[in-house]
Amino acid sequence: MKVKRNNYSGYTEMYDEKLDPSVKSKGDLKESFYVGPSEDAKNSNLNQWPSEELLPSWRSTMESYYEKVLSAGKRLLSLVALALDLEEDFFEKVGAYPPMGFLRLLHYPGESTALNDEIYGASSHSDYGMITLLATDGIPGLQICQKKDSHPQVWEDVPHVKGAFIVNVGDMTERWTNCLFRSTLHRVIATGQERYSVAFFLDPKSDCVVECLKSCCSETSPPRFPPIRSGDYLEERYRLTYASLKI
Ligand SMILES: O=C(O)CCC(=O)C(=O)O
Numbered sequence: 001m002k003v004k005r006n007n008y009s010g011y012t013e014m015y016d017e018k019l020d021p022s023v024k025s026k027g028d029l030k031e032s033f034y035v036g037p038s039e040d041a042k043n044s045n046l047n048q049w050p051s052e053e054l055l056p057s058w059r060s061t062m063e064s065y066y067e068k069v070l071s072a073g074k075r076l077l078s079l080v081a082l083a084l085d086l087e088e089d090f091f092e093k094v095g096a097y098p099p100m101g102f103l104r105l106l107h108y109p110g111e112s113t114a115l116n117d118e119i120y121g122a123s124s125h126s127d128y129g130m131i132t133l134l135a136t137d138g139i140p141g142l143q144i145c146q147k148k149d150s151h152p153q154v155w156e157d158v159p160h161v162k163g164a165f166i167v168n169v170g171d172m173t174e175r176w177t178n179c180l181f182r183s184t185l186h187r188v189i190a191t192g193q194e195r196y197s198v199a200f201f202l203d204p205k206s207d208c209v210v211e212c213l214k215s216c217c218s219e220t221s222p223p224r225f226p227p228i229r230s231g232d233y234l235e236e237r238y239r240l241t242y243a244s245l246k247i
């Protein structure tokens with residue numbers, strides 16, 4: 001396909017990714033299309049777009065959705081800051097802005113693969129960034145595990161609420177808050193039903209250093225994660241997602 005993934009933008013085929021590298025499958029069932037920020041630091045556009053003749057207005061629809069969900073995400077981040085007793089514009093002040101938004105259009109094929117338990121629509125993972133705003137078509141499949149350190153893990157279906165986003169806490173928020181806000185462990189099981197969803201990942205600007213908030217650590221509860229540059233952290237997480245595969 002002409003718009004195949006490049007620099008994390010464009011099309012990824014079925015089995016291109018494995019979100020849980022420990023799963024013994026050839027990859028996750030989903031196929032997806034990524035749309036990143038329209039400009040990088042050097043002002044060059046990294047996005048891949050299908051041709052206007054093939055899909056008229058598709059690009060403008062995506063760009064318009066991107067802007068709207070980004071603005072909703074930023075408002076939500078202000079609420080996260082307030083919930084942590086920080087100033088409303090904390091994430092702006094700490095250098096996370098302008099945040100990097102990644103829109104991901106997902107398609108899960110309808111074929112049943114129930115014979116192989118290890119095949120997931122999306123295998124178990126937590127999202128990497130600050131928060132994710134997820135819209136789904138209401139077809140079941142998405143599950144969360146609330147106590148991710150427990151064994152065996154208990155998975156619960158996420159109910160669909162029409163017109164509402166599902167909001168996942170990401171790993172960088174977990175690092176910032178020293179696990180006060182736990183990132184959401186989730187997966188999509190293969191139900192044999194075709195399913196569509198749209199995820200919007202909100203990540204800090206790449207040179208933002210994510211380190212434990214002063215209010216979230218003490219002598220008895222020291223920082224559990226070392227400070228890390230957001231761009232380096234994301235690079236490593238993406239590398240691991242593709243490392244077990246040959247692409
Ligand atoms: O399709 C879904 O409901 C979840 C997708 C997801 O978790 C992801 O892309 O990170």
Ligand SMILES: [Fe+2]
Pocket residue numbers: 125126127186
């Ligand atoms: Fe996810």
